[in-house]
Structure formats: C-alpha cells, structure tokens
Amino acid sequence: MSNESTIHVHEGAVTHDVHHDGNGHHHHHQSFVSKYIFSQDHKTIAKQFLITGIIWAVIGALFSVLFRLQLGFPDQSFPILETVFGKWAKGGKIVPEFYYALITMHGTILVFFVLTAGLSGTFANLLIPLQVGARDMASPFMNMLSYWFFFLASVVMMSSLFIETGPASGGWTSYPPLSALGQASMGSKTGMDLWIVSMALFVVSSLLGGLNYIATILNMRTKGMSMTRMPLTIWGLFFTAILGVLSFPVLLSGFILLLFDRHLGTSFYLSDIYVAGNILPNEGGSAILYQHLFWFLGHPEVYIIILPAMGMVSEIMSVNSRKPIFGYMAMIGSLFAIAILAFLVWAHHMFVTGMNPFLGSVFVLLTLLIAIPSAIKVFNWITTIWRGNIRFTPAMLFAIGFVSLFISGGLTGIWLGNSTIDIHVHDTYFVIAHFHIVMGVSAFFGMFAGVYHWYPKMFGRYLNNTLGYIHFWVTLAGAYLIFWPMHYMGLAGVPRRYLDFTLWTSFNKFGDLNKMISIVTIVVFAVNLMFVFNFFYSIFKGRKVRTQNPWNANTLEWTTPINPGHGNWEGDIPEVHRWPYDYGKDGRDFIPQTEPVKPGESGH
Amino acid sequence: MSTTWIIVALILGFLVVFQIAKASEYVAILKGEERTRKESNRINAFLLLAFLIIGLIGVWYCNERLKDKILPEAASQHGERIDTMIWITLIITFIVFVITQVLLFWFAFKYQEKENRKAYFFPHDNRLEVIWTVVPAIVLTILVGFGLYYWFQITGDAPKDAQIVEVTGSQFKWEFRYPGKDNKLGRRYFKEINETKSNPLGQIWSDPDNQDDVVASQEMHIVVGKPVKLIIGAKDVIHDVGLAHFRLKMDAVPGIPTTMWFTPKYTTRQMKEKYGSDFNYEISCDQMCGAGHYGMRGVIVVESQAEFNAWLAQKQPQYAVANAPAPAATPATGAKADSTTANGGQAKASR
Numbered sequence: 001m002s003n004e005s006t007i008h009v010h011e012g013a014v015t016h017d018v019h020h021d022g023n024g025h026h027h028h029h030q031s032f033v034s035k036y037i038f039s040q041d042h043k044t045i046a047k048q049f050l051i052t053g054i055i056w057a058v059i060g061a062l063f064s065v066l067f068r069l070q071l072g073f074p075d076q077s078f079p080i081l082e083t084v085f086g087k088w089a090k091g092g093k094i095v096p097e098f099y100y101a102l103i104t105m106h107g108t109i110l111v112f113f114v115l116t117a118g119l120s121g122t123f124a125n126l127l128i129p130l131q132v133g134a135r136d137m138a139s140p141f142m143n144m145l146s147y148w149f150f151f152l153a154s155v156v157m158m159s160s161l162f163i164e165t166g167p168a169s170g171g172w173t174s175y176p177p178l179s180a181l182g183q184a185s186m187g188s189k190t191g192m193d194l195w196i197v198s199m200a201l202f203v204v205s206s207l208l209g210g211l212n213y214i215a216t217i218l219n220m221r222t223k224g225m226s227m228t229r230m231p232l233t234i235w236g237l238f239f240t241a242i243l244g245v246l247s248f249p250v251l252l253s254g255f256i257l258l259l260f261d262r263h264l265g266t267s268f269y270l271s272d273i274y275v276a277g278n279i280l281p282n283e284g285g286s287a288i289l290y291q292h293l294f295w296f297l298g299h300p301e302v303y304i305i306i307l308p309a310m311g312m313v314s315e316i317m318s319v320n321s322r323k324p325i326f327g328y329m330a331m332i333g334s335l336f337a338i339a340i341l342a343f344l345v346w347a348h349h350m351f352v353t354g355m356n357p358f359l360g361s362v363f364v365l366l367t368l369l370i371a372i373p374s375a376i377k378v379f380n381w382i383t384t385i386w387r388g389n390i391r392f393t394p395a396m397l398f399a400i401g402f403v404s405l406f407i408s409g410g411l412t413g414i415w416l417g418n419s420t421i422d423i424h425v426h427d428t429y430f431v432i433a434h435f436h437i438v439m440g441v442s443a444f445f446g447m448f449a450g451v452y453h454w455y456p457k458m459f460g461r462y463l464n465n466t467l468g469y470i471h472f473w474v475t476l477a478g479a480y481l482i483f484w485p486m487h488y489m490g491l492a493g494v495p496r497r498y499l500d501f502t503l504w505t506s507f508n509k510f511g512d513l514n515k516m517i518s519i520v521t522i523v524v525f526a527v528n529l530m531f532v533f534n535f536f537y538s539i540f541k542g543r544k545v546r547t548q549n550p551w552n553a554n555t556l557e558w559t560t561p562i563n564p565g566h567g568n569w570e571g572d573i574p575e576v577h578r579w580p581y582d583y584g585k586d587g588r589d590f591i592p593q594t595e596p597v598k599p600g601e602s603g604h
Numbered sequence: 605m606s607t608t609w610i611i612v613a614l615i616l617g618f619l620v621v622f623q624i625a626k627a628s629e630y631v632a633i634l635k636g637e638e639r640t641r642k643e644s645n646r647i648n649a650f651l652l653l654a655f656l657i658i659g660l661i662g663v664w665y666c667n668e669r670l671k672d673k674i675l676p677e678a679a680s681q682h683g684e685r686i687d688t689m690i691w692i693t694l695i696i697t698f699i700v701f702v703i704t705q706v707l708l709f710w711f712a713f714k715y716q717e718k719e720n721r722k723a724y725f726f727p728h729d730n731r732l733e734v735i736w737t738v739v740p741a742i743v744l745t746i747l748v749g750f751g752l753y754y755w756f757q758i759t760g761d762a763p764k765d766a767q768i769v770e771v772t773g774s775q776f777k778w779e780f781r782y783p784g785k786d787n788k789l790g791r792r793y794f795k796e797i798n799e800t801k802s803n804p805l806g807q808i809w810s811d812p813d814n815q816d817d818v819v820a821s822q823e824m825h826i827v828v829g830k831p832v833k834l835i836i837g838a839k840d841v842i843h844d845v846g847l848a849h850f851r852l853k854m855d856a857v858p859g860i861p862t863t864m865w866f867t868p869k870y871t872t873r874q875m876k877e878k879y880g881s882d883f884n885y886e887i888s889c890d891q892m893c894g895a896g897h898y899g900m901r902g903v904i905v906v907e908s909q910a911e912f913n914a915w916l917a918q919k920q921p922q923y924a925v926a927n928a929p930a931p932a933a934t935p936a937t938g939a940k941a942d943s944t945t946a947n948g949g950q951a952k953a954s955r
Contacts, residue, residue, distance in 0.1 A: 178841040271859030275840035354862030357759035375740040387724035392648035411697040418751035466625035488670040493848025498898035584723035
C-alpha cells in the first residue's frame with residue numbers, strides 16, 4: 001500500500017519538525033498524491049473541504065433555481081428541462097416527485113454539506129492550528145479521514161441523484177413514516193437508503209473532525225496562548241465542535257432505527273398504518289420519537305452552522321474597524337450560553353405535534369432565553385464599529401451584512417419560538433423566511449466574509465475586489481428581496497412545500513410576488529457563480545500578496561510566511577503575550593499578539 | 605428559444621463584468637492602490653447608508669403592496685388571541701429592528717476610514733453590557749408571559765358541550781366522522797380498515813357507539829358559535845390539519861390521536877358576502893406527506909345549527925352503508941367512490 005507508506009513518511013516528517021524547531025524549515029519532498037489528495041496538512045484539508053463545499057453549494061443552489069422556476073412560472077413549460085431531466089420534467093414541467101426531490105436535496109446539501117462541512121470544515125481546519133499556534137491538528141491522520149469520509153458521503157449522496165426512483169424526497173428532515181415506507185413515496189425507496197448511508201458517513205466525518213478540533217484547541221496552544229487570549233473565531237469553532245460531538249451521535253441513532261424500521265421489520269416509528277391499500281403489521285411505535293431524535297441534533301445544528309460565522313464576523317469586524325471587539329468576555333459568555341441552550345430547545349420545532357402543552361411552555365421559555373445572548377452579540381458588534389475607523393474590504397461588508405441579516409432573522413425567531421404564534425405560522429413561508437435569513441443567508445455571509453478575509457492566507461493571492469463588491473451588494477439586496485416578502489406569505493398561511501396553488505382559494509394571491517422572487521433568485525445565483533469563478537480564477541491569476549500581514553491584524557496566522565509550508569512556521573512557533581484585540585491602543589494602530597507587554601502599557 | 609437567449613445574455617453580461625473587474629485592478633495600480641482603496645471605501649460607505657434608506661422605504665412599500673393579501677380577520681376566538689399576540693410581538697420586534705439596523709448602517713457610514721480619525725480604544729463597559737442583558741430579558745419575559753397565557757387558553761380542554769368531529773388524513777385526502785345522536789364516537793382499529801367493504805376508517809362494528817356515526821370526506825360541516833373539538837389522526841404518514849382562517853394547526857400522526865378545539869365565529873356564507881364568492885374555509889395539509897401534498901385540500905362549511913342538522917339528517921350512518929343488504933349498499937358506495945375520485949381528479953388536474 002503506497003498510501004500507508006506515504007502517510008508514515010509524512011507523520012515522521014511532522015514529528016521531526018516539532019522536535020527540531022530551531023533548525024529552520026524542512027523541505028520534505030512529497031508526491032502529488034500526498035501533497036494535494038491524501039494530504040494531512042490542515043491547510044490543504046481546509047481547501048479540500050472548501051472546494052467540495054463550493055461544488056455542493058452550486059448544485060444545491062441550482063436546485064433552488066429549478067424549483068423556483070416551477071413556483072414563479074407555474075403555467076410555463078421549459079423544454080430545456082425535459083431535455084436535461086427527461087421523465088422528471090415531462091413536457092418541460094417539473095413533476096411533483098421531482099419537485100420534492102429538489103427541495104429535499106436543496107435542504108440536505110446546504111445544511112449539512114455546505115454550511116456544516118464546507119463552513120466549519122474549512123475554517124476549523126484552516127484557522128485552529130494557525131490561530132492557536134500549532135503546527136497541525138492533534139491528529140492529522142484523523143483529520144484526513146474526516147475529509148475522506150465527507151467525500152464518501154458526497155459520492156453516495158451524489159449517486160442517489162441518478163437512480164431510477166430518484167433521491168430522497170421527504171424533506172430534509174425525513175420524517176417517518178413517510179421516509180420509512182417505500183409504498184408512500186417514490187423517494188422513500190432506494191433513494192432514502194442512500195440518503196441514510198450518506199448521512200451516516202457524514203456523521204462519522206463530522207465526529208472525526210470535531211474531536212480533533214477540540215483536542216487541538218485544548219492541548220496544542222502555543223506558549224502564552226491562554227484560553228482567554230484566543231481569537232473569537234477559535235471560541236466559535238470550539239463550541240461548534242462540542243455541539244457536533246454531543247449531538248450528531250443522537251442523529252445517527254435516529255437514522256439507524258429508521259434503517260431498522262425500513263428493512264428489519266422493527267416498529268420504532270411505525271404504528272397503526274394503512275398505506276397504499278395494505279395494512280402493515282407494525283404496532284406500538286411512535287412517529288414522534290424520530291422527531292425528538294432528529295431535532296436533538298437538528299436544533300444544535302443551526303448553531304453548528306452559525307457559531308463559526310459569528311466567530312469569524314467578530315474577528316473581521318474588529319480588524320477592519322481598527323478597534324478591539326467590544327466585550328470580549330461577554331462574547332465568549334454568550335457563545336457559551338447559546339451552546340448550552342442549543343440542547344434545551346429542540347422541541348420548539350414540534351409545538352403542533354400534539355405534545356403536552358405544559359412541556360411546550362417549558363420549551364417556549366428556554367427558546368426565548370436564546371434571544372438574550374443573541375441580543376448581547378448584536379449590541380456588541382454594533383458597539384465594535386462605533387467610533388471605529390472602518391475599512392470596507394469585501395470581508396468587512398459581508399460581516400456587516402451578516403449582522404443585518406442576523407438581526408432580521410433573529411427577531412422573527414422570537415415570533416416562532418412563542419408557541420402561540422407558532423400555531424399559526426408553523427410550516428408556512430414565514431418559517432422559510434426566518435431560517436433562510438437567520439441561518440442560511442447569514443451563515444453564507446459569514447462564510448463569504450471568511451473566504452475574502454483569509455483567501456490571501458490560503459492561496460497567497462487576493463480575490464478580485466470589484467467582483468467582491470458586486471457579489472456583496474447584489475447578494476445582500478437579493479437576499480432581502482427574496483425572503484422579506486415571504487413573511488407576508490407566511491402570515492397569509494401559505495404552506496411550505498407546495499408546488500402549485502391553483503387548487504386553493506386562500507393561497508393563490510401571490511403569483512406576481514413568486515415571479516419576482518424567482519427572477520431575483522436567478523440573478524443572485526448568477527452573481528454567486530461569478531464569485532465561484534473569481535475564486536478559482538484568482539487561485540492562479542489573482543493579485544499576489546506581497547506583505548506578510550496584509551490586513552494589519554494581530555493574530556498568529558499573519559506571522560507565518562505568505563505561503564506557509566506544512567508545519568506553518570519556519571523556526572520556532574511564536575510565543576503569545578497578549579489578547580488578539582489590541583487595536584488602536586496607546587496611539588498604536590495594532591499590536592500583534594507576539595509582542596511582549598511593555599511596562600506602563602495600559603490594560604484592556 | 606428564449607431560454608437560450610437568456611443564457612447567452614447572462615454569459616455576455618458575465619464576460620463584460622469580468623473584464624471591467626479585471627481592468628479595475630490595473631487602473632488601481634496605475635492610480636495608486638492606496639488612493640483607489642480609499643475611493644472604494646467612500647463609495648461603499650455611501651452605499652451602506654443608501655441601502656439603509658432604500659431598504660426602510662422598501663419595507664414600507666412591501667407592506668403597502670402585501671398587507672391586503674394576508675388573511676382576513678381571524679374566524680375563531682383562538683385566532684383572535686393569536687392575532688393579538690402577533691401584534692404585540694410585531695410592535696416590539698419592529699422597534700428593535702429599526703433601531704438596530706439604523707445604528708448598524710449609520711455607524712458604518714459615519715465611522716468610515718478618514719485620514720485624521722483614530723479608532724477609539726473601547727474594549728468593554730460593564731454598565732452597558734448589563735443594560736443590554738437586562739432590557740432584553742425584561743422584554744422577553746413580557747413576551748413569554750403573554751404567549752403562555754394565550755397558549756394555555758388555546759390548548760386547554762375543550763368545553764364539555766363541544767361538538768365532536770374526527771378528522772383522518774391519508775394520502776391525499778381528508779375524511780370526517782361525526783358521532784351521531786349519542787355524541788360518542790365508536791372505537792376503531794386500523795386492521796379493520798376495508799375500503800371495498802365500506803369501512804374506510806376501520807370502525808369496529810361490534811361497538812354499538814359506531815352504529816350512528818356518519819362518515820364523510822373532503823367537506824367538514826361545523827356549527828357557527830359552537831365550540832368544536834377535532835380528534836385528529838392519520839392512516840399512513842404524518843399529515844397536518846392546517847386551518848389558516850381560524851389560525852390553527854395540529855399534526856395528524858398515525859397511531860397517536862391528537863386534539864384541537866375552537867369556536868368558529870362566522871358562517872361560510874357571511875365570509876363569502878364579506879370577502880367574495882370564492883372565499884372558502886380551507887383545510888391545508890401542512891406536513892410534507894408525499895407527492896400529492898400540495899393538493900391535499902379539504903373544505904370546512906360553517907353553518908347554522910339548523911342547516912347542520914338538516915345536512916346531517918340526510919347522511920346515512922356508515923354502519924348502515926357497510927352492513928346493508930347487498931342491493932342497497934351499491935348506490936351508497938358508488939356515490940362515495942365518486943366523491944373521492946372527483947377530488948383525486950382535481951389533484952391530478954392541477955399538475
């Protein structure tokens with residue numbers, strides 16, 4: 001096995017580096033395979049996660065464009081769709097089975113493959129060793145496995161798109177009995193099995209990664225890097241990893257029981273079922289059990305998505321305002337509070353499942369408590385830019401856009417978390433508007449901010465600024481144009497997951513609006529394709545980075561060479577003497593973390 | 605053909621934008637990168653302010669365009685409470701929305717990079733942080749208080765004299781059962797379901813309570829001003845009884861009966877007079893249930909007690925339909941089959 005031997009050689013090289021820090025940089029020759037494919041360098045793995053995530057994002061967004069065609073132009077047929085998709089778009093119109101497959105895949109892909117793997121997979125890998133001052137992750141080999149399990153999950157999920165009965169189509173939540181019974185839906189046949197297998201592989205990937213992130217943050221910080229001297233990015237990624245490690249196994253258990261119900265005749269979720277003319281033998285199961293298991297991950301999952309974005313936004317706002325982040329300890333405290341509460345609110349997704357109203361009321365209280373740490377974060381971000389000296393790099397603009405979207409989407413969370421209102425707007429477009437703004441688009445904004453800010457570190461080149469500005473302005477305006485009016489549709493009671501409203505007299509008043517939303521979706525999609533182009537073009541042709549610290553930032557990653565090798569620092573790992581947010585202190589624009597504290601220097 | 609042109613236009617637009625973007629990089633080098641950076645900084649700061657103003661106008665405009673398209677007044681007392689709760693929450697969240705968005709974009713504009721400006725070193729302030737922990741906590745307590753007050757009213761027990769209707773969802777239709785004179789629904793067991801023998805709900809015929817139960821599909825009849833308690837279930841997968849006009853919703857779960865009660869305030873006729881002849885109280889399935897989910901529609905007819913009694917009187921109990929001598933059973937089942945196909949046909953036609 002040539003693979004194994006390269007891995008051993010490679011590990012040896014790293015240990016070597018660590019033990020002889022003083023000897024300067026080691027050039028160990030690597031084959032193409034070990035450098036770019038089965039690489040154990042956290043920076044390469046980060047790029048692998050990011051590029052795989054980008055590919056998935058394009059597919060997931062394309063799916064949304066396809067189903068928006070149906071929603072915006074229900075009477076029109078698009079012959080090109082039939083050319084491409086055959087029976088799934090007979091006569092140029094998306095058939096219901098295809099529509100439901102599209103929305104299911106859109107959700108699964110974006111929530112898990114893009115905003116979990118693509119977001120925290122990328123930035124945890126890239127930033128944790130660089131910002132805490134480590135040469136690599138605690139276990140580079142596990143880290144590599146984490147990516148390759150994700151890759152396998154991707155392959156399985158992708159293959160499910162091409163089978164005859166189509167991919168899973170019971171919604172990204174895949175509630176049984178619909179997802180358990182092949183008779184109930186075409187997507188619940190082989191597509192569902194592949195979905196479960198893919199998600200199981202994904203959970204493995206996420207656990208391997210998460211354990212590594214936690215171990216690295218706790219054990220491999222450089223000298224002087226106490227926990228309270230870590231940048232907020234690391235805090236965000238740390239809590240994300242903990243949430244993932246504690247909640248993903250529960251999701252896996254839910255999936256395994258589902259697999260048993262599908263193939264081994266168990267009745268965990270099934271009872272009293274008469275489907276497609278057949279009486280099933282199952283009795284005694286509870287369909288609601290799955291929802292508890294699912295949302296026990298499903299809710300922390302939204303924080304898994306948003307916490308890394310919050311961390312990066314805090315860092316980027318501080319750097320570009322040339323001001324310390326306001327309330328560093330409060331920022332950590334609120335992240336901690338959110339992480340704890342994340343586990344105590346899952347049943348607010350289930351207010352109308354017939355749960356005990358008293359139990360519901362407990363979840364209302366706990367859910368609305370989350371608004372307090374969220375409010376603290378928002379006020380702290382606003383205070384951070386107050387009296388700053390702000391540079392509007394594309395990263396900073398995306399960070400500001402993130403805060404704006406987080407406010408807009410967060411406030412509607414106060415509506416939905418209150419069970420009284422949830423009764424009316426549950427499973428309507430109001431919910432779509434809420435979660436797309438607060439965790440979909442804003443997490444994307446956090447991710448874009450991160451990509452624009454750390455692109456110079458990843459590739460030693462800059463992204464094109466002009467394209468960056470166009471990307472930001474069109475996406476921000478587009479996001480509001482698409483999702484803001486959906487609140488009104490939700491208040492009108494328009495249900496989610498309907499592909500046609502012609503039957504209905506209560507919900508058929510939004511034809512023009514749907515058309516507008518679909519056109520904006522296409523425009524935003526096109527502009528984001530331009531970002532993808534900018535991303536790949538700039539890897540090879542972008543403006544070169546010529547200074548080690550292009551943003552004049554304090555954190556450790558900017559003390560590495562412009563194109564760091566495996567091991568990150570030539571020579572010793574720098575020692576840390578201060579927190580990362582000494583911007584504008586004592587008349588100095590910035591003071592890197594590596595600079596010793598001078599006598600007489602003011603504190604923070 | 606037009607699709608091709610749109611794609612061509614998009615590609616051309618893309619090429620043009622890309623060329624401009626690339627050229628702007630060279631121009632920046634010619635003009636001096638620092639100068640260009642400052643210029644674009646000013647432009648973006650201005651755009652942020654413009655976005656705030658245009659955005660707030662947009663919020664107002666969107667409201668003007670859409671406020672008449674959301675639902676008419678709540679048609680149940682529970683619905684009124686929910687609407688009140690929405691108003692309370694809307695006022696509070698909208699105030700917070702405007703304040704925070706204005707501060708965010710205004711500060712961004714105001715504190716844009718300037719030659720002579722120094723950022724103010726302001727790492728923390730305990731007093732401020734306590735204020736914005738405590739104030740949201742108080743506001744949220746108010747919201748939780750109101751919310752739970754209404755929540756317990758809505759989810760509390762139905763009045764004793766409430767009318768009972770059993771609602772059963774299945775792919776992709778609604779069936780209703782009325783308890784008849786004894787006001788008691790007979791027992792059912794899913795293994796008794798037999799559509800060819802006119803027992804679509806699996807009623808147990810040996811239970812005497814079943815003998816006067818009436819089964820109907822797609823259209824639910826209830827009485828205005830009288831509380832109605834729905835006993836909700838499903839045969840195959842999870843569905844959800846969504847009653848947008850009454851502002852109510854409850855899942856229909858196979859194997860786990862759920863309940864929901866409300867008091868309708870207006871008859872269907874009154875609503876039609878007010879809001880046009882195409883008005884209907886609709887039951888929408890609000891839980892993804894398969895390929896026909898979007899067409900799983902039921903209708904509620906709210907009428908006077910007299911009208912309801914007359915309607916019920918002309919219905920034959922399902923027991924009689926299923927256990928009648930062979931010749932009598934044929935027309936009844938035939939009629940029933942017709943009504944199901946009609947609705948099934950409707951769902952298909954909409955594709």
